[in-house]
Amino acid sequence: MLQKCIKCGKTYDVDEIIYTCECGGLLEIVYDYEEIKNKISKETLRKRQIGVWRYLEYLPVKDERKIVTLFEGGTPLYRCKNLEKELGVKELYVKNEGANPTGSFKDRGMTVGVTRANELGVEVVGCASTGNTSASLAAYSARSGKKCIVLLPEGKVALGKLAQAMFYGAKVIQINGNFDDALEMVKQLAREKLIYLLNSINPFRLEGQKTIGFEICDQLNWQVPDRVIVPVGNAGNISAIWKGFREFEATGIIDELPKMTGIQAEGAKPIVEAFKRKAKDITPYKNPETIATAIRIGNPVNAPKALEAIYSSGGYAEAVSDEEIVEAQKLLARKEGIFVEPASASSIAGLKKLLDEGIVDRDERIVCITTGHGLKDPDAAIRASEEPIKIECDIDVLKKILKED
Numbered sequence: 470m471l472q473k474c475i476k477c478g479k480t481y482d483v484d485e486i487i488y489t490c491e492c493g494g495l496l497e498i499v500y501d502y503e504e505i506k507n508k509i510s511k512e513t514l515r516k517r518q519i520g521v522w523r524y525l526e527y528l529p530v531k532d533e534r535k536i537v538t539l540f541e542g543g544t545p546l547y548r549c550k551n552l553e554k555e556l557g558v559k560e561l562y563v564k565n566e567g568a569n570p571t572g573s574f575k576d577r578g579m580t581v582g583v584t585r586a587n588e589l590g591v592e593v594v595g596c597a598s599t600g601n602t603s604a605s606l607a608a609y610s611a612r613s614g615k616k617c618i619v620l621l622p623e624g625k626v627a628l629g630k631l632a633q634a635m636f637y638g639a640k641v642i643q644i645n646g647n648f649d650d651a652l653e654m655v656k657q658l659a660r661e662k663l664i665y666l667l668n669s670i671n672p673f674r675l676e677g678q679k680t681i682g683f684e685i686c687d688q689l690n691w692q693v694p695d696r697v698i699v700p701v702g703n704a705g706n707i708s709a710i711w712k713g714f715r716e717f718e719a720t721g722i723i724d725e726l727p728k729m730t731g732i733q734a735e736g737a738k739p740i741v742e743a744f745k746r747k748a749k750d751i752t753p754y755k756n757p758e759t760i761a762t763a764i765r766i767g768n769p770v771n772a773p774k775a776l777e778a779i780y781s782s783g784g785y786a787e788a789v790s791d792e793e794i795v796e797a798q799k800l801l802a803r804k805e806g807i808f809v810e811p812a813s814a815s816s817i818a819g820l821k822k823l824l825d826e827g828i829v830d831r832d833e834r835i836v837c838i839t840t841g842h843g844l845k846d847p848d849a850a851i852r853a854s855e856e857p858i859k860i861e862c863d864i865d866v867l868k869k870i871l872k873e874d
């Protein structure tokens with residue numbers, strides 16, 4: 470097991486605390502896949518409880534006693550028959566990551582990232598966040614007794630997420646700047662070794678998130694979807710999920726791969742623009758803006774990994790407007806009973822748009838990832854809903870209302 474630069478191929482020991490290569494390239498964790506293949510089979514995996522740690526041999530942990538867990542993963546993969554009818558597709562699933570312990574997919578990353586921090590003997594962890602990363606890191610650092618510092622863009626973090634970070638006991642610092650500014654600041658703290666950084670630039674964190682790909686195969690009885698659609702912000706998740714599929718292929722668990730499809734918001738779409746230019750580099754946005762605050766990111770650190778995932782899987786990247794996001798959020802809640810935060814609904818909005826554009830075939834088996842719980846952002850949900858009806862305590866008035874549509 471090593472850390473390897475995706476740009477120049479240089480390798481580093483896993484115990485070296487380093488976030489990018491000397492050449493500036495992003496790092497990823499590589500394993501001896503033949504060794505994993507000899508240890509693991511579908512049957513052995515199935516004997517264990519579903520969740521991130523079912524896939525232990527694929528995870529960068531040396532000492533199991535150091536694992537910090539809140540029982541993350543094992544999230545539902547819903548077949549969505551009502552949406553299939555509504556959108557005119559043959560087979561549609563939603564992988565609902567809002568069902569994780571703190572309500573987002575970040576918990577998969579943090580169980581592994583904070584376990585690594587434990588193994589390294591780190592005492593102070595930190596991150597920049599649009600909300601979910603901070604909520605999750607605050608919870609896992611509380612559980613492992615570490616000090617936690619989170620930097621947030623003031624006024625742009627959904628209420629539920631802010632409440633979580635504060636309540637789990639993190640030191641919460643709001644900056645007069647956006648997420649990208651906050652990330653630059655915590656990267657500086659990490660370079661000076663004042664914190665162990667647990668944003669997705671840390672390759673160990675992404676190892677936990679790749680288990681979304683593992684679980685999708687597992688829950689589809691080892692079949693592989695034609696396409697996986699993922700909301701994209703800092704671009705770690707789409708890269709991680711793709712790595713999961715590739716590793717299952719490398720170890721003989723699956724023999725096909727899905728088309729990775731990333732969705733961004735119109736006001737923050739540097740990856741979509743790069744994809745449409747067929748480029749490998751992005752042009753960052755200085756002032757990203759969208760109702761989907763979780764993906765209000767102008768300079769995604771994992772852009773090279775995400776673009777590689779999209780290009781080499783034959784996938785696609787598209788942007789959706791705030792109106793399309795809210796419409797999709799409502800559709801998912803009202804047709805399937807699944808309440809997600811706005812950023813999460815971009816995968817559904819993106820699917821609808823790509824079907825209309827003829828990019829996605831109606832016969833495909835599709836999995837949309839919904840990344841965070843709807844209760845994270847109650848303000849957005851209330852703004853998008855009809856006002857409750859107010860009446861006096863009058864039974865006749867109530868009966869009259871009951872008869873209305």
Ligand SMILES: Cc1ncc(COP(=O)(O)O)c(C=O)c1O
Nearest residue numbers: 601702703704705706763840841
């Ligand atoms: C709810 C939600 N959806 C999507 C994303 C985007 O994920 P990524 O940054 O890995 O692209 C985030 C945060 O980054 C998020 O919190």
Ligand SMILES: N[C@@H](CCOP(=O)(O)O)C(=O)O
Nearest residue numbers: 598599600601602668669703
């Ligand atoms: N949406 C994210 C943004 C940070 O992404 P990360 O994956 O690099 O931590 C958040 O929840 O803060």
